[in-house]
Amino acid sequence: MSGKKEDFVPLVPGHVKMYVCGITAYDVCHLGHARSAVVFDIIKRYLRYKGFQVTHVRNITDIDDKIIARAAKDNVTYDVIAKKYTEEYYRDMEMLGVSRADIEPDATDHIKEMIETIRGLVDKDYAYSINGDVYFEVSKFHSYGRLSKKNTDDLVAGARVDIDERKRSPLDFALWKSSKEGEPWWESPWGKGRPGWHIECTAMSSKYLGESFDIHGGGADLIFPHHENEIAQSEALTGKPFVKYWIHNGFITVDKEKMSKSLGNFFTIREILEKYEPEVVRYFLLTSHYRSPIEFSDAQLTEAELSIDRYYTTVTRIKDFLETAGTAEKPGTSADLEKMLSAFKDKFHHAMNDDFNTASALGFIFELIREVNRFLDSKPSGQKAKELVVRTSDLLADIGGVLNIFNKTPDEWYRSLMKVKKIELSEEALLQKISERQDARKKKEWAAADAIRKELEEKGVILEDKKDVTAWKVRVG
């Protein structure tokens, strides 16, 4: 609300109540929806990791003009559309490693609560009804505009909103809309109709989290009017502060412009996952701070893929070392690694405590990656060295767990890449080729060995000769 970073202190010690605006279920989701979901997934995971109990509510708007329009176009009822795209949403989110919210309320399951909320506002004279519509009277709520830092005079002067003669002011917004012929409707004290958009969040957040709660989130485009209106409704009704901390994520841009349905410059999650591994997409979304705009491009996604591959390559190295390291105590150059290991968690916490700075946190992960590689390059052996590497490995897994990335085995990563990159080669055939090449190498038939390696490389598979074996990986980038 202050527009600045503030120290986080939940209303109830140890318990965080968080409400995040979900989607309006009228079409498949694009990358912008994914960003919002991933950002708040990270926030939730990190708060839990820090020991808070978190109650996360994420709503689904399953009745609205666009859903009705889509239903009419597809010649089905509104609930068929809402159900279909809600399911698609959950499927996309699961692919991206976004955990489900604790409570996922649908608007249409809470008509009764919304009517109660609206009735309360009418009783308190913050709302008025005209011919079956009910509007919130913005001029009665004096701190209107505090979140979006707009003042009502400017808004009226520059109003691009449709002038609706029935409203007392162009700023007044609908709490309840009378239904037109053929539209879905529910009974209400004001006649047959349906709820306005903003009221569901007020009614449902209050039902599940109480009149005041800690975090309310969503995309930055929801600040005005949606969240401003929520504040007005909620605080007018209860007289209490609605939300302690507002968190809004920035946009995905394409050629520097906001990715949006209306501009038509959007890429659906589905189509991006045709070309990129889901972890790549999630990682990409974490490479910038959540409030900054983030430019979507193939180059960016490719970079993310390279970074993740660097991670898994190192994991493979660690695994190889632990399996093959000798027993003779050879310390290697461990001082830098030890130093980094003991500082690492503090650095990670510092980054994440500072407004969930995932980009900075990822930087530290790669510092550690370089350091462990350096250590392994120094050819250590023995129990102490192994312990140090295990410690590194556990730490990386731990942090990866919080961000919900880096949680595959390298094999799983490469198999997944094989699929995404549509490499037409069975693992069996691949291993056969490798074995043929090993025979050639033993006979020092370098030309034959190189031919096989080249053939595989053209298919997108890279071979790496190690001490006794040859490993394969999928070419990235």
Add this chain to the structure above:
RNA sequence: GGCGGCGUACCCAAGUGGCAAGGGAGAGGUCUGCAAAACCUUUAUCCAGCGGUUCGAAUCCGCUCGCCGCCUCCA
């Protein structure tokens, strides 16, 4: 027009008044049958520009330029 944000290397990107993280790309090297991977060295005397505050500014303040967003459904 009102309000808000951003501008850091070839590209992406973090940056808390005190020596400019990290990734990618480039160049050179170590290793290797050759590669790949990894590591090392190197690439911003400087953070859009101009002023100011300060012992000290990418960071704070002011102005200018450029880009973007919200003000209408949007994540």
